Amino acid sequence: MENLIELIETAFLQVFGFKADNIISIQQSGSNRQYYRILHRNGTIIATHNSDISENDTFIYFQQFFSAKKLPVPEVYAYLREEKIYFQQDLGDTTLYELVKAWQQNKISTDDITLMYYRVLDDLLRFQFSAQEGLDFSKCYPIGEFNEKAIRWDLNYFKYMFLRLSYASFHEEKLEEDFDRLVNDLLTAEAKYFVYRDFQSRNIMLYNDKCYYIDFQGGRKGSFFYDVASLLYDGKAQLTEPIRASLLTYYYHSLLKYVHYDKNDFEQLFYSFVLFRIVQALGAYGYRGIYERKEHFLRSIEPALNNIYYLAEHTHISQSYPYLTQILLNQKENSFLHPYICGYKTSDKLTIYIQSFSYKNGYPVDHSGHGGGFVFDCRALPNPGKVDELKLLTGRDQRVIAYMQQFDEVTRFLQQVYALTDAMIERYIQRNFEYCSVSFGCTGGQHRSVYCAEQLARHVSDKYGIKVELKHLNQQNWQTT
Numbered sequence: 001m002e003n004l005i006e007l008i009e010t011a012f013l014q015v016f017g018f019k020a021d022n023i024i025s026i027q028q029s030g031s032n033r034q035y036y037r038i039l040h041r042n043g044t045i046i047a048t049h050n051s052d053i054s055e056n057d058t059f060i061y062f063q064q065f066f067s068a069k070k071l072p073v074p075e076v077y078a079y080l081r082e083e084k085i086y087f088q089q090d091l092g093d094t095t096l097y098e099l100v101k102a103w104q105q106n107k108i109s110t111d112d113i114t115l116m117y118y119r120v121l122d123d124l125l126r127f128q129f130s131a132q133e134g135l136d137f138s139k140c141y142p143i144g145e146f147n148e149k150a151i152r153w154d155l156n157y158f159k160y161m162f163l164r165l166s167y168a169s170f171h172e173e174k175l176e177e178d179f180d181r182l183v184n185d186l187l188t189a190e191a192k193y194f195v196y197r198d199f200q201s202r203n204i205m206l207y208n209d210k211c212y213y214i215d216f217q218g219g220r221k222g223s224f225f226y227d228v229a230s231l232l233y234d235g236k237a238q239l240t241e242p243i244r245a246s247l248l249t250y251y252y253h254s255l256l257k258y259v260h261y262d263k264n265d266f267e268q269l270f271y272s273f274v275l276f277r278i279v280q281a282l283g284a285y286g287y288r289g290i291y292e293r294k295e296h297f298l299r300s301i302e303p304a305l306n307n308i309y310y311l312a313e314h315t316h317i318s319q320s321y322p323y324l325t326q327i328l329l330n331q332k333e334n335s336f337l338h339p340y341i342c343g344y345k346t347s348d349k350l351t352i353y354i355q356s357f358s359y360k361n362g363y364p365v366d367h368s369g370h371g372g373g374f375v376f377d378c379r380a381l382p383n384p385g386k387v388d389e390l391k392l393l394t395g396r397d398q399r400v401i402a403y404m405q406q407f408d409e410v411t412r413f414l415q416q417v418y419a420l421t422d423a424m425i426e427r428y429i430q431r432n433f434e435y436c437s438v439s440f441g442c443t444g445g446q447h448r449s450v451y452c453a454e455q456l457a458r459h460v461s462d463k464y465g466i467k468v469e470l471k472h473l474n475q476q477n478w479q480t481t
Contacts, residue, residue, distance in 0.1 A: 003387070004406045005399065008036060008047045011085050015078040016040070023047070025402035036402065037090060044090040045077065051084055058141040059217035060086065069130050072123065072212045074205075091212050096120065097201035100237045114243055120204060120211055120231065121251045124196070127213070128224045129258055131194040137221040146195050146222025151186055154280040155179045162286030163327070167336045170327050178324035185272045185320070186223070195222035200234040224255070225273035233274050235281065235303035241310065271315040278304050278311075279324075289340070293415040295463060302341040305331055339426070347429040351467040352421075352460055353437040356395070356453040358445030358474040366437070373437030374424070376417055378448040382407050385447050392480050394472075395450025404451050414452065418459055425464060445474030 005023055012020045018041065026035040026046075033050040050056050056079070066073045074089040096116065103113040131137075137144040163170060197218035205212040228251050232244045239247075252266055282304055289297030308328045312318045318325045331337055353373075357364045363375065384390040384400045393400050404410050421438055428436050438456060440449040450472055457470045 003403060004034065004049060005036075005402055007083060008038070008049065008085060011080050011083050012038060012040075012045075012047070012087070015080070015087060022398070023402065024398040025405050034406065038087075046074075046088050046090045047085060048088065049085050053081060053084060054141045055217050056081065056084060056086065058139055058219075061136070061139040062216050062219060063088075065135055066127070066130065066216075069126075069133060071126055071130065072210060073216070074212060074214060091205040091207040091214070094206045095202050096204035096206060096211070097236065099206060100201055100239075104238065110240075110243065114246060116211075117231075117243075117247050118250055121228070121247065121254065123211060123213065124199065124227055124231065125224075125251075125254055125258065127196055127216075128193040128227065131192065131221065135194060140220045141217070144220055146191060146220050146226065148183055148187060150220070150222075151183050151276070152179070154276070154283065155182070157283035157287075158279045159283075161284070161291070162282040165286045165290045166331070166334055168327065168331060168334055171323070174323040175327065178321040182272065182276060182321055182324065185269070186276060189223035189225055189269050189273070191222045193222065193224045195220050195224075196227045196230075199227040199230045201231075201237050223269075223273070225270055226277060229270060229273040229277045233278060233307050235278075235300050235307060238303055238306075241314075268316060271311060271317060272320070274307075274315075275311060275317050275321065275324075278307055279328075282328075293418055295459070298340045301337060305341060347432075347464075347466055349432060349434050350425070350428055351435060351469060352425065353435070353469050353471075354439075354453050354457050354460075355437070355471045355473055356440045356442075356445055356449035358449075358477070359441050359443060361445070361474060363441070364439050364473055368435055368437070370435050370437075373439065374417075374420060375439045375441065376413075376452065378413075378440050378442040378452055381410055381413060381442075381448050381452075383443075383448060385444055390447070393447075394478055394480065395447045395452070396454055400447055400451060404448070414455055414459075417452070417456060421456065421460070422463070425460065425466070429464075429466075444477075444479075445472070446478045 008023060009020055020038045020040050022039040024037045024039070026037055032052075033048055036047045036049075038045045038047055060076060060079050063073055063076050067075070074091055077087045077089070079086040099108065099113065099116060102108045103110070143150050159175070162168075196213075196216055197220065198215055203213065203215045205214060228248070232239065232247055248267075248270065252261070252263065255261060255266075282301070285297045285301050285304065288294045289301065305328065308325070312325050312329060332341060353368075355364055359377075359379070366373070382404070384393070384395075384403050387403065390397075390400055390403060395401070395404075417438075424436055438453075440452040440456075442449040453470060453472065457468050460466065461468050
């Protein structure tokens with residue numbers, strides 16, 4: 001069977017009539033969709049592969065509907081339904097979150113970031129009220145309406161994927177009683193608008209001085225509160241409360257152009273939806289972070305819990321949902337979560353030495369005098385060296401990286417490696433050690449071991465900020481010509 005890269009190459013040739021120059025994997029985030037940037041003679045295109053055809057159908061329907069309404073979404077050039085691939089406009093790599101990070105680092109002003117969010121809120125209202133212009137909610141997937149069933153799915157997602165996975169202690173009946181109160185309150189909101197579902201800074205692209213919106217395939221019929229809550233209380237964005245207040249006021253007054261809403265009722269429902277959105281997000285952080293070990297989601301736990309502290313002190317949630325609020329506040333003391341909410345350890349003494357090697361040349365020699373260290377055998381992983389067009393590449397080349405990233409067994413292998421090495425590094429930092437080593441071996445020391453060594457080096461640098469020395473011991477013998 002053709003691997004995914006070959007499938008995309010074939011599909012591209014079929015659609016556009018000429019060959020791609022290069023195909024580069026784009027790192028996945030929270031979904032199972034796989035994205036690739038295709039370089040070709042006329043520029044670049046994004047290829048998306050998703051094995052869920054129904055979800056693809058929904059994305060294409062929404063894209064066509066929004067485009068017809070002149071809403072800023074990426075253009076889709078072709079959809080190959082049976083191949084589960086669609087080609088869409090390349091909007092670059094700059095998201096609203098990148099602008100937020102620049103603001104956090106004082107590189108742009110508060111006025112500038114606020115004005116950008118005003119633009120986004122204007123667009124959000126257009127998306128939400130487009131539902132009244134002929135949007136067919138029967139095209140939604142997996143569910144057409146944000147109803148009681150959908151709300152309870154998300155609450156249970158939080159209970160089982162966050163509370164259970166983090167070994168949180170709670171009284172199930174009391175929790176369910178607050179769930180019931182929250183569900184009843186949320187259902188009082190008028191639910192006839194388009195709910196984007198994941199309206200947050202990472203899904204807003206900045207391209208040619210314009211905002212574009214992606215990843216809307218989870219949209220459904222529901223209340224407009226959900227999306228504005230998602231945007232303003234996006235945990236990683238860490239907007240200040242004065243900025244949030246300004247944005248909420250702006251949204252409320254803009255909303256009045258469409259519908260009338262009492263301001264007190266609006267704010268009461270808004271903060272109930274904020275609580276619900278944070279709870280839903282924590283469920284995702286539990287599954288994608290605690291279970292799948294994805295770093296971005298683990299780092300999102302603390303900002304989400306920080307938002308609960310503000311809500312508990314300044315809004316009605318403590319009175320309306322006392323047990324749920326207290327459970328969330330208690331998670332700051334959850335010892336299981338301490339590595340994720342008490343800051344990551346670092347050291348200016350410790351160096352981690354990461355290397356790849358070929359088993360043909362034997363195990364690497366320890367020149368430090370310390371001995372020890374992990375040695376991981378990569379020979380059971382899929383071998384790019386057996387693929388003709390990858391033989392003369394290395395584990396640092398994008399085509400090999402894309403090849404390795406498509407296999408779940410490779411992802412699971414690296415997750416286990418990260419768990420072991422993280423535990424070692426944190427213990428070594430605690431004991432003030434200066435040296436630790438991790439080695440990866442494969443048959444030729446050119447593809448699998450190199451790929452894994454590179455991935456671990458990136459993981460350690462991103463998570464701990466400690467010194468990393470990376471060497472590929474068989475590099476002089478790589479067959480690249």
